[in-house]
Every structure is written in structure tokens, then in C-alpha cells.
Amino acid sequence: MKRIIVTGGAGFIGSALVRYIINHTNDEVCVVDKLTYAGNMENLSEVSASDRFRFEKADICDLQAIREIFTSFRPTNVMHLAAESHVDRSIDGPMEFIMTNVVGTGCLLECANKYYSALPESEKSLFRFHHISTDEVYGSLGKEGFFHETTAYDPSSPYSASKASADHLVRAWGRTFALPVLVTNCSNNYGPYHFPEKLIPLMILHALSGMELPIYGKGDQIRDWLYVDDHARALYLVSDRGIPGETYNIGGNSEKTNLEVVNTICSLLDRLSPRSDGKSYAEQIIHVPDRPGHDARYAIDASKISATLGWQVQESFESGIGKTVKWYLENKDSWCARVLNGEYRMERLGSIK
Numbered sequence: 001m002k003r004i005i006v007t008g009g010a011g012f013i014g015s016a017l018v019r020y021i022i023n024h025t026n027d028e029v030c031v032v033d034k035l036t037y038a039g040n041m042e043n044l045s046e047v048s049a050s051d052r053f054r055f056e057k058a059d060i061c062d063l064q065a066i067r068e069i070f071t072s073f074r075p076t077n078v079m080h081l082a083a084e085s086h087v088d089r090s091i092d093g094p095m096e097f098i099m100t101n102v103v104g105t106g107c108l109l110e111c112a113n114k115y116y117s118a119l120p121e122s123e124k125s126l127f128r129f130h131h132i133s134t135d136e137v138y139g140s141l142g143k144e145g146f147f148h149e150t151t152a153y154d155p156s157s158p159y160s161a162s163k164a165s166a167d168h169l170v171r172a173w174g175r176t177f178a179l180p181v182l183v184t185n186c187s188n189n190y191g192p193y194h195f196p197e198k199l200i201p202l203m204i205l206h207a208l209s210g211m212e213l214p215i216y217g218k219g220d221q222i223r224d225w226l227y228v229d230d231h232a233r234a235l236y237l238v239s240d241r242g243i244p245g246e247t248y249n250i251g252g253n254s255e256k257t258n259l260e261v262v263n264t265i266c267s268l269l270d271r272l273s274p275r276s277d278g279k280s281y282a283e284q285i286i287h288v289p290d291r292p293g294h295d296a297r298y299a300i301d302a303s304k305i306s307a308t309l310g311w312q313v314q315e316s317f318e319s320g321i322g323k324t325v326k327w328y329l330e331n332k333d334s335w336c337a338r339v340l341n342g343e344y345r346m347e348r349l350g351s352i353k
Contacts, residue, residue, distance in 0.1 A: 002027040002126075004239070005075045007060055007108065008082030009033055012194045013132070013228055015043035017079065020232040022047035030054040030073045032066070033082065038195040042335055060104035063111060070115040076123075077239050078112055080105065081132045083166075086197050087157045091292060094158035101162035102169070105131070109173045116179055130182040130239045131170040135224070135249070136160035137185060140295035147185070148301050149247040156293040180244035184235060187251040187300045191228035191320065192327040196339065199258060200321070203265050204328045205336060207281045208273065213266075217290035219259030222297040226252030227320035230313045237309050248309070251300025254317035259285075261321075268325045 004021060008014040009031030021029050023046075033039045035057055047053055054073065058065040060082050082104060084090065084097045112129050119127060138147045139154030155161040167183055174181035194201045206213050234250045242248060256264075266281035275281060305311045315323070328336065 002076045002240075003030070003073060004028065004077040004079055005030050005032055005069065005073060007032045007078070007080045008039070010035060010039040010041055010043055010055075011081065011085075012038070012043070012191075013189055013231060014081040015040075015193055016191065016228045016232040017081070017235055018044060018053070019047050020229070020236060022050050022053055025236070026052070028052045028054070030056060030069065030075070032056050032058050032060065032069060034059045038085075038197075040193070040195075040339065042338070043193045060108050061099060063107050066108060066111040067114070070111055075115075076126050077128045077130065078108070079130045079132065079235065079239055080108055082108075083163065085134075085159065087136070087159045088291065089197070090157055090159035090162070094162075097158050097162040098165075101159075102165045105166040105169050109169060109179070113173060113177050113179050117177075124180075128180050128182060128239055128242075128244065129170070129173075130184070130235070130242070131166065132235060133163050133167050133183055133185045134160065135185050135187050135251070135298050135300055136295070137164040137167060138298075141297040141299055143297070146299045146301035147249060147251075149185075149249055149304055156295050174245055182238055182242045182244060183247045184238055185247065185249050185300075186231055186234075187224035187226045187298060189226050189228045189231055191324050192331075193335070194228070194324075196336065199261065200265065200324060201328060203262050204269070204325060205332070205340075207266065207269055207284060208329075208332060211284065213262055213281070213285045214288045215258055215262060215285060216288060216294060218287065219257060219262065220296075221258050221294060222255050222299070223258070223261075224251045224299045225254040225256055225261070225317050225320070226250065227313070227315035227323075230315055230320075233314075234305060234311045237311050238305070241309055243308075248305045249300045249302055250305060250311075251302040252313055252315075252317065252320075253300075253302065254320075255297075255299055256317060264317075264321055265325060268322060272325065273329055 010033040190200045
């Protein structure tokens with residue numbers, strides 16, 4: 001039985017990981033989350049009553065608070081997901097991304113390394129620091145090819161640059177201090193509990209509210225889509241069985257243009273929740289000026305994690321997007337309404353004036 005610290009565990013991917021650990025293993029989990037706009041304890045309501053679940057409200061930049069959590073919880077694994085993660089938001093306010101994603105990761109590494117250094121040798125052999133990152137650190141692909149674990153970094157946005165910086169810090173702590181580190185880089189996630197500033201939940205809720213469906217440029221940007229529960233399984237597998245010092249790319253093998261994604265959502269909504277006027281939701285699509293520095297294409301080669309750890313996706317894009325749209329329809333007046341009751345109003349972010 002492992003004792004796992006999950007930073008950012010009240011967020012979208014973090015909460016999916018925590019739900020997986022509590023529901024499918026015997027491990028203990030300590031969620032560390034600052035509960036910013038995208039952190040939501042409702043995401044954890046399914047598992048928060050478990051005696052293997054613990055929650056600590058803390059900022060990863062707070063060295064003293066993090067040290068105390070390490071001392072009291074005594075983790076065998078750290079799975080680091082706490083991050084500012086929205087490209088558009090990083091254009092509006094890059095310094096917050098640098099503080100959380102770069103400085104915060106540095107603080108967490110410092111605490112983890114001091115804790116690890118003091119462990120008995122028998123416990124050192126079990127300890128892992130797993131940093132969860134993004135394929136956006138690699139920059140933009142052409143029409144062909146895939147991101148591999150050895151692809152050179154070429155980030156385009158303040159967000160991806162901050163995550164690239166964090167990746168480098170993690171690997172440096174591994175090489176300099178022999179901290180047993182793992183890094184994973186994933187493609188675009190989607191699924192339930194996704195904060196509605198991201199493309200898929202934003203389009204679903206815009207459509208249901210009768211709002212325009214704004215698509216950047218021609219909508220020909222290509223992303224590889226990964227269902228969040230598939231990602232959670234992969235993360236646990238890497239943390240459990242991955243080789244320290246290694247990087248594993250995690251992708252969904254589901255390349256779609258943004259326009260294809262939005263049209264698929266519209267078709268599902270046409271069938272599951274038709275407009276009262278009988279028209280298609282696709283009539284709400286509009287095209288708006290593109291985002292600055294918008295990468296053209298991402299695509300992950302996930303053959304390493306498949307070959308070495310036996311992981312495979314269980315959801316195709318078609319099955320996963322169907323589950324996702326149904327979840328938002330079922331939770332539109334509960335979870336979605338409460339999430340949108342704060343300062344975020346589904347407005348456009350990240351345009352340079």
C-alpha cells in the first residue's frame with residue numbers, strides 16, 4: 001500500500017486520478033490543493049468520505065506548509081499536477097504561471113528532496129516523484145510526424161514555456177540530487193468535471209445557453225484527444241511501475257481538428273438535447289481571430305508506455321465524447337451552474353489588444 005501526495009488533486013485531471021486511486025487500489029491519498037478558480041472539492045465528493053483520503057489546502061509555493069505535509073503524511077509517491085494550465089489565461093497573466101508552474105515546482109522539489117534524503121535506504125528504494133506535464137512543451141508539429149520522448153522542446157506560449165521549465169527542473173533534481181523522478185507528457189484531456197474555459201466544455205455550455213460557438217481562425221488546428229480516465233490509469237501505472245529518470249508520453253491516438261470536435265459536439269447535442277426551433281447547434285458556430293502563437297498540430301507517439309508498461313486507451317474519441325456530452329447535460333444545472341457562479345463567465349481570454 002502506497003501513500004500518495006497528489007498536488008492539484010481537486011482539479012480536472014487530478015481529481016480523476018484521485019478517484020481512480022481510491023476506487024481501484026488500496027493506497028492512501030493526500031490531496032494538496034490551493035483551491036483556485038479551477039479547483040473544486042465537488043470533484044472529489046465521490047471519494048472524500050474514504051478513510052484513505054486526506055485533504056490539505058495549501059499553496060505549493062509555501063515551503064513551510066509543504067514540509068509539514070511531507071512530515072505528517074510520509075509519502076511513498078508524489079504525483080505533481082498542481083499548475084496553471086490554460087494557454088489563453090497565460091497570455092493575459094503570465095507571471096501567475098511562472099510562480100505556480102516554475103517556482104511552485106521548485107519549492108515542491110526542494111521539500112521532496114530533503115524528505116527523501118532523510119529516508120532509510122529501504123524506504124528510498126520505494127519513493128517516486130512523478131511530474132505530470134503536457135505535450136505543448138514540444139511546440140507545433142507539421143502535417144506529419146509525432147512527438148516522441150526525445151523530441152526537442154520548443155514551447156510557444158507562456159503556459160507551455162512554464163511547463164517546459166518545470167520539466168527541466170524535475171530532471172535536474174533527478175540528475176543532481178539522485179531524486180527518483182518520472183515525467184509524463186500528455187495530449188489534450190477531456191471528460192467530466194472539466195472547467196469550462198477549455199474547448200470541449202466551453203462549446204457544450206455555450207451551445208446549450210444559445211450562445212455563439214467561437215472557433216479560432218479556420219478551426220484547422222489539430223489536437224490529439226485523450227479521455228481523462230484513460231490518462232488517470234496511465235499516470236498511476238507510471239508512478240507505480242515506471243523507471244526513475246524516464247519520460248513517458250501519453251496520448252489518445254485521436255487526432256481531430258478543432259472544427260471537427262465542435263461539429264461532433266453539435267451533432268451529439270442535436271440528438272440528445274435538440275434546439276427548440278429545430279435547427280442544428282452548428283448554426284451557432286462563428287470564426288474569430290486566431291490566438292497569438294497558436295500551435296498548428298499536436299500528436300503523441302505513446303508506443304513507449306504501451307510497450308514497456310502495457311497501457312492502452314480504453315475510450316475512442318467517439319465513445320469518450322459521447323460520455324462527456326451526456327455528463328454535461330446531466331450536470332448542467334448542478335455542478336456546471338455552481339462552477340459558473342464565480343468570476344468566470346465563459347468570456348474570451350488571451351487576445352492581445
